[in-house]
Amino acid sequence: MEISSEQLDGDIYKINLTGRMDIPGNAEVDITFSGMTASPRKFFILDLSGVDFIASIGIRTILMSAKAIQNRGGKIVLLNPDSHVEKILSVAGVGTILDIVHSLETALIMFSSQPTLEEND
Amino acid sequence: MQSIGKFELQIFNDFSEFKVMNAWLQNVFKTLALPELLAKDLDVCVNEAVTNIILYAYEDQKSHQIQMQIEFNENEEICLTIQDDGSPFDPFSAVLTDKYEKIDGLNIGGLGIPLMRSLTSQRHYRWVNGKNNTTLCFCLS
Numbered sequence: 001m002e003i004s005s006e007q008l009d010g011d012i013y014k015i016n017l018t019g020r021m022d023i024p025g026n027a028e029v030d031i032t033f034s035g036m037t038a039s040p041r042k043f044f045i046l047d048l049s050g051v052d053f054i055a056s057i058g059i060r061t062i063l064m065s066a067k068a069i070q071n072r073g074g075k076i077v078l079l080n081p082d083s084h085v086e087k088i089l090s091v092a093g094v095g096t097i098l099d100i101v102h103s104l105e106t107a108l109i110m111f112s113s114q115p116t117l118e119e120n121d
Numbered sequence: 122m123q124s125i126g127k128f129e130l131q132i133f134n135d136f137s138e139f140k141v142m143n144a145w146l147q148n149v150f151k152t153l154a155l156p157e158l159l160a161k162d163l164d165v166c167v168n169e170a171v172t173n174i175i176l177y178a179y180e181d182q183k184s185h186q187i188q189m190q191i192e193f194n195e196n197e198e199i200c201l202t203i204q205d206d207g208s209p210f211d212p213f214s215a216v217l218t219d220k221y222e223k224i225d226g227l228n229i230g231g232l233g234i235p236l237m238r239s240l241t242s243q244r245h246y247r248w249v250n251g252k253n254n255t256t257l258c259f260c261l262s
Binding site: 020022023024053054055056057059060083084087088091092 | 136139140143157158161162164165168169172232233235236239240
């Protein structure tokens with residue numbers, strides 16, 4: 001797997017995952033992903049458009065980071081999973097606790113009511 | 122859709138074998154010209170089942186063999202059977218407990234078995250000659 005990131009306006013950090021999120025693939029990005037989603041950042045868009053397969057290990061990685069982010073008052077939005085990845089996320093119940101959107105504009109709107117990082121500090 | 126017998130693979134209980142397993146699966150999917158979404162459902166279930174075997178089936182640190190077989194049945198289903206010599210475990214009668222860490226009520230661990238239950242049209246488990254035989258079937262229609 002590959003992982004990259006970019007800083008967007010409004011203290012939003014966009015993380016892009018590419019590849020197959022199974023046991024071997026997840027192991028390639030797990031530590032980097034956990035580091036990227038670590039404090040002090042709070043607001044994240046996780047772009048899944050490049051992920052063509054996800055197993056429960058990948059869901060677990062996303063949820064563990066989401067839990068840590070939510071525990072410090074942050075938020076993570078999942079962006080543009082392909083139809084099968086979204087199906088697996090739905091079956092696993094992820095859609096009931098995390099927002100899943102299909103455009104960057106919609107993802108950014110999800111943060112419009114969030115206080116900025118500076119306002120929180 | 123072609124109907125050309127069955128496909129078999131044997132791997133060891135080591136995650137390094139996933140590369141071999143995934144290559145085999147992609148070759149089977151291509152040979153059978155399986156619909157993409159069905160192939161991905163099967164792919165997920167194989168990954169979950171084998172992951173569970175490697176993580177939980179063996180109490181020793183020895184190398185064990187895991188056999189896999191994919192074939193069509195008379196009900197127009199494609200069925201995967203996984204055989205392992207680990208501890209007896211029926212994934213389909215197992216009660217899913219609250220032992221896993223949760224986020225807003227959702228289990229973070231323990232997602233594999235619910236995924237297998239949801240994505241398959243039929244599921245069977247048998248204990249035969251000291252081995253677990255787990256069969257997962259997927260409807261072609």
